[in-house]
Amino acid sequence: xxxxxxxxxxxxxxxxxxxxxxxxxxxxxxxxxxxxxxxxxxxxxxxxxxxxxxxxxxxxxxxxxxxxxxxxxxxxxxxxxxxxxxxxxxxxxxxxxxxxxxxxxxxxxxxxxxxxxxxxxxxxxxxxxxxxxxxxxxxxxxxxxxxxxxxxxxxxxxxxxxxxxxxxxxxxxxxxxxxxxxxxxxxxxxxxxxxxxxxxxxxxxxxxxxxxxxxxxxxxxxxxxxxxxxxxxxxxxxxxxxxxxxxxxxxxxxxxxxxxxxxxxxxxxxxxxxxxxxxxxxxxxxxxxxxxxxxxxxxxxxxxxxxxxxxxxxxxxxxxxxxxxxxxxxxxxxxxxxxxxxxxxxxxxxxxxxxxxxxxxxxxxxxxxxxxxxxxxxxxxxxxxxxxxxxxxxxxxxxxxxxxxxxxxxxxxxxxxxxxxxxxxxxxxxxxxxxxxxxxxxxxxxxxxxxxxxxxxxxxxxxxxxxxxxxxxxxxxxxxxxxxxxxxxxxxxxxxxxxxxxxxxxxxxxxxxxxxxxxxxxxxxxxxxxxxxxxxxxxxxxxxxxxxxxxxxxxxxxxxxxxxxxxxx
Amino acid sequence: xxxxxxxxxxxxxxxxxxxxxxxxxxxxxxxxxxxxxxxxxxxxxxxxxxxxxxxxxxxxxxxxxxxxxxxxxxxxxxxxxxxxxxxxxxxxxxxxxxxxxxxxxxxxxxxxxxxxxxxxxxxxxxxxxxxxxxxxxxxxxxxxxxxxxxxxxxxxxxxx
Ligand SMILES: Cc1ncc(C[n+]2csc(CCOP(=O)(O)OP(=O)(O)O)c2C)c(N)n1
Ligand SMILES: [Mg+2]
Numbered sequence: 001x002x003x004x005x006x007x008x009x010x011x012x013x014x015x016x017x018x019x020x021x022x023x024x025x026x027x028x029x030x031x032x033x034x035x036x037x038x039x040x041x042x043x044x045x046x047x048x049x050x051x052x053x054x055x056x057x058x059x060x061x062x063x064x065x066x067x068x069x070x071x072x073x074x075x076x077x078x079x080x081x082x083x084x085x086x087x088x089x090x091x092x093x094x095x096x097x098x099x100x101x102x103x104x105x106x107x108x109x110x111x112x113x114x115x116x117x118x119x120x121x122x123x124x125x126x127x128x129x130x131x132x133x134x135x136x137x138x139x140x141x142x143x144x145x146x147x148x149x150x151x152x153x154x155x156x157x158x159x160x161x162x163x164x165x166x167x168x169x170x171x172x173x174x175x176x177x178x179x180x181x182x183x184x185x186x187x188x189x190x191x192x193x194x195x196x197x198x199x200x201x202x203x204x205x206x207x208x209x210x211x212x213x214x215x216x217x218x219x220x221x222x223x224x225x226x227x228x229x230x231x232x233x234x235x236x237x238x239x240x241x242x243x244x245x246x247x248x249x250x251x252x253x254x255x256x257x258x259x260x261x262x263x264x265x266x267x268x269x270x271x272x273x274x275x276x277x278x279x280x281x282x283x284x285x286x287x288x289x290x291x292x293x294x295x296x297x298x299x300x301x302x303x304x305x306x307x308x309x310x311x312x313x314x315x316x317x318x319x320x321x322x323x324x325x326x327x328x329x330x331x332x333x334x335x336x337x338x339x340x341x342x343x344x345x346x347x348x349x350x351x352x353x354x355x356x357x358x359x360x361x362x363x364x365x366x367x368x369x370x371x372x373x374x375x376x377x378x379x380x381x382x383x384x385x386x387x388x389x390x391x392x393x394x395x396x397x398x399x400x401x402x403x404x405x406x407x408x409x410x411x412x413x414x415x416x417x418x419x420x421x422x423x424x425x426x427x428x429x430x431x432x433x434x435x436x437x438x439x440x441x442x443x444x445x446x447x448x449x450x451x452x453x454x455x456x457x458x459x460x461x462x463x464x465x466x467x468x469x470x471x472x473x474x475x476x477x478x479x480x481x482x483x484x485x486x487x488x489x490x491x492x493x494x495x496x497x498x499x500x501x502x503x504x505x506x507x508x509x510x511x512x513x514x515x516x517x518x519x520x521x522x523x524x525x526x527x528x529x530x531x532x533x534x535x536x537x538x539x540x541x542x543x544x545x546x547x548x549x550x551x552x553x554x555x556x557x558x559x560x561x562x563x564x565x566x567x568x569x
Numbered sequence: 570x571x572x573x574x575x576x577x578x579x580x581x582x583x584x585x586x587x588x589x590x591x592x593x594x595x596x597x598x599x600x601x602x603x604x605x606x607x608x609x610x611x612x613x614x615x616x617x618x619x620x621x622x623x624x625x626x627x628x629x630x631x632x633x634x635x636x637x638x639x640x641x642x643x644x645x646x647x648x649x650x651x652x653x654x655x656x657x658x659x660x661x662x663x664x665x666x667x668x669x670x671x672x673x674x675x676x677x678x679x680x681x682x683x684x685x686x687x688x689x690x691x692x693x694x695x696x697x698x699x700x701x702x703x704x705x706x707x708x709x710x711x712x713x714x715x716x717x718x719x720x721x722x723x724x725x726x727x728x729x
Contacts (some may be wrong), residue, residue: 122587123594127637130583147637181579181640305631 001172006134007036007165009173010098013141014042019069021045021060021432023053027073028113029100032165045432045461048453050077052425054084055451058093059426062412063387064433065218067094067149074100075113078159079120083419085155086124090416091239092212094153096144097121103163104132118159126154134167139175146177151184152303153216184302188319188327196274196298196315197331201339203272205294205347206232207252212239212415213277213301219322220244220408223276226329229336231344233351235263237278239415242405247384252355256284257551258397261358264557266351267292276300277321280310281416290556300324360401361548361563368542369518371395371470374525375402378440378468381525386438387412387430391423391447393477395470397547399442421450427465428458438529441467446475446495455508458534466528467536469501472543480546484561485553501538510534571600572626573618573652573722576633577641580606580613584638588615591632597621601654603719612640616721645722652722655694657682658704661711662689670710677703688713 004012010033014022021043026034037044047053050072057068068088072081078099088095102111118128127147129140137160144156200206214223220243227234227250234244235252244251255263264286267273273295278284285291288310296314299307300321307316317324336342362372375398378386388403389412390396396413405411412430414422427441441448448469458465473496482490502512511533515524521539528535546567549560578584585604592599601618621629626644633642662670667689674681674691677699683690693703697720704715 118583119586122583122590126635128583179637182637303635305628305635309628309631 001170003168004171005032005036005165006137006160006167006169007032009134009137009169010141010160010165011036011040011042012171013138014069015040017141017145018066022069022071023047023056023060023429024071025050025053025073025077027077027100029074029102029162030071030077030165032162033071033098033100033160045428045457045463047425047457049451050080051084051421052428052451052454052457054081054095054097055087055419055422055425056429056432057095057097058084058088058422059389059412059429060433061088061093061095061429062426063409063430063437065216065409066433067096067145068429069096069098071098072100073113074102074117075115078115078117082121082124083417085121085157087414087417087419087422088155089124089126091414092153092216093155094149095155096148097155097157099157099159100165101130101159101161104161107161118157121157124155125157126152128157128159130159131161131164134164134169135173135175137164137169138173139177143177143179147179147182151182185304185318186302186320186323188300188317188324190327192315192317193324193327194331196317197328197335199272199296199298199315200230200232200274200332201335201342203342204344205270206230206272206274207266207270208232208234209237209255209273209275209278210234210240210243211237211276211278213321214240214243215408217277217302217321218408219276219325222322222325222329226325226332229329230332231348232274233266233348235259235266237281237284237415238400238413240278241400241411242408245406246404247406249352252351254400256281256557257286258401258547258549259284259557260360260401261549261560261562262351262354264551264560265354265358267295268556268558269350270295273297274300276325277302279306282310284557285310286551286557287555290558366542367518369515369521369539371398371472371539371541371545372402373518374468374470374521374539374541375399375442377522377525378442379403381522381529382438382440386410386440387434389413389423389427389430389439389441391442391444392418392420393444393447393475394472394480394545394547395442395444395447395476397477398470401547420444420447422447424448424451424467425454425457427467428454428463431463431465439465441465443467443469444476445469445471445473445501449499452504455505455510455534455536459509464532464534467505467534468525468528469536469538470541471501471538472541472545473497474543477547479544483544483546484550484566501536505534505536508534510536513537514540516540571618571620573616573645573647573650573720574626574630575643575645575722576615576617576639577607578613578615579638579640580611581638584613584636585615587636588617588633588639591629591636592619595625595629597625597629601719603721616719618720643724645724650722650724652696652720653694654697654700654718654720655692656700656704656715656717658691658693658707658712659714660689660691660707661687661713663687666710670707673703673706679703
């Protein structure tokens with residue numbers, strides 16, 4: 001049988017897993033791997049920093065549903081991946097990260113560029129492997145993709161010593177995978193599902209709380225069907241945005257710290273929450289002891305550890321969101337067929353009232369460029385059909401509030417870890433995954449500077465993403481907290497005029513557009529969307545604009561700060 | 570509250586570190602730990618004793634299940650188990666003290682496993698109450714060194 005190197009085997013296995021693109025950065029311990037890649041038709045995107053590789057793989061995974069793959073060398077290459085891996089872990093994104101390692105005999109000797117990367121990432125990966133024998137490679141790679149992409153998805157790291165990549169192995173060598181401890185529960189317990197259907201039908205004031213689990217399991221269509229039958233309003237988490245169309249009258253958009261007031265009030269008034277693929281993060285629940293005081297909770301999640309973690313649950317259902325929701329829809333239909341359709345008129349009237357009474361708002365008449373205005377224009381001019389990536393901070397919240405997400409996998413945002421610098425590389429990955437789509441990074445001036453070198457990755461690879469920079473000259477979200485809770489003492493949050501972003505993107509070969517007047521906003525967005533290159537539009541927005549409404553940390557979500565209270569607008 | 574948790578894992582490098590990491594990141598100290606292969610050498614049993622609130626233990630067990638190499642977890646009910654630890658106690662013991670020590674050791678059905686001119690070594694197996702009682706009685710003679718294994722435990726056969 002023909003022999004190949006470990007490195008060639010890795011590429012062969014990646015091909016077998018259907019990998020089409022890898023985001024990475026070479027170095028001493030992965031030269032053989034990159035040499036094998038040289039002969040392969042797998043596309044490789046050379047980033048400018050390994051964090052960018054992990055985020056790009058993450059963005060690619062979020063928009064395609066496939067497993068994102070990134071590669072880094074040992075030591076600093078591997079440690080540079082860590083933020084991106086942790087980010088994917090917190091948001092349950094399927095990813096396989098491959099790192100080079102020093103040769104087996106050198107492990108544990110503090111060899112040049114050695115880092116105990118499996119030890120470092122253990123708490124932020126679903127699983128990790130250190131490959132000690134070339135014959136383990138086929139099995140490990142197969143297992144890694146299986147673990148990353150099934151159950152509750154997440155990142156898996158494979159650490160491969162240099163000499164394992166140069167050892168020889170039979171081309172067709174195979175070992176069956178063996179994961180005796182890994183059996184995710186997919187099908188929900190039907191008895192519980194029946195109980196849930198009954199409880200939902202009996203509820204006077206039910207609300208659905210839809211999370212990222214709906215998107216990762218592809219349950220959006222079933223959710224829509226169920227809602228149509230059951231007439232229940234839907235609140236989403238940040239990661240759940242797009243799982244239910246926001247232009248539907250039963251959509252209450254996002255709840256939580258910067259959610260809509262009507263979503264938060266709906267939670268507070270509801271007598272039943274049907275939570276699907278969400279984990280009741282503290283940014284959603286606010287003060288936990290006062291969260292949804294009148295509601296019982298049905299919690300559907302593929303990860304049993306999420307159920308009962310933060311809130312008390314009446315009916316737990318462990319299983320895949322799509323499969324459980326399909327069963328639930330059927331059981332619900334059976335139930336109401338026998339017992340009649342529940343009367344939800346009062347509740348739906350109340351929901352309608354709340355939506356009308358507490359809309360999201362901003363000062364539309366201001367002559368300054370309001371960030372909400374920019375986002376609304378982006379929504380209009382893209383017909384709501386773009387993929388929106390965000391950075392972290394106010395920009396992220398404005399994007400979530402004012403862009404209407406109507407399809408799954410169209411919002412790419414760092415929810416759990418809140419990683420500044422995620423948006424730009426994630427947009428690169430998203431555009432590679434969905435070249436047919438307009439991909440926009442709604443950026444902040446602070447965040448983008450954490451990764452601005454990736455502009456080079458985008459331009460050189462002709463990944464024509466559009467960056468809409470909401471430039472307020474501040475680390476705005478932190479400044480907002482300082483304004484509200486620290487007597488306007490803006491300690492270390494002012495970054496006014498620190499760089500000319502237009503020149504910066506031009507230096508990389510992209511196009512920069514500066515927008516300093518409200519009248520120019522629309523034209524600039526149109527222009528940017530029409531240019532066949534990477535474009536950064538630098539919007540000089542109202543510097544001290546705040547994100548409203550806001551739940552102060554430690555407060556119940558029913559108590560929201562609003563612009564009128566604080567600014568008399 | 571002390572909880573005894575018995576975990577079956579794949580016998581592989583790094584598994585123990587991951588398990589102990591789940592405890593340490595929550596600030597829980599592992600009071601006692603014993604690891605060894607089962608009748609199937611590919612599978613090891615880890616027996617842990619931890620002090621933690623009921624709710625935290627539940628959450629930790631769920632998190633333990635998420636580790637890919639963990640096969641099975643049991644929280645053992647202290648009233649229905651056989652629990653053992655083994656302790657070696659090196660005592661300073663001249664010829665005058667020996668008869669009294671021997672008497673105590675006999676009562677506890679412990680063993681003398683080493684005798685030197687100025688010291689003795691006692692071996693005892695039993696549950697922690699028994700071991701502690703012996704330790705207390707021997708302390709006045711002067712304990713030079715005490716080595717204990719982690720606790721192991723096995724649930725009793727069903728009575729029906
Ligand atoms: C890597 C990282 N460091 C620090 C923070 C804390 N943080 C959250 S928002 C924010 C400000 C973000 O500033 P910018 O990107 O300009 O966005 P803006 O809020 O102004 O829209 C900071 C510093 C973070 N989330 N991530
Ligand atoms: Mg800013």
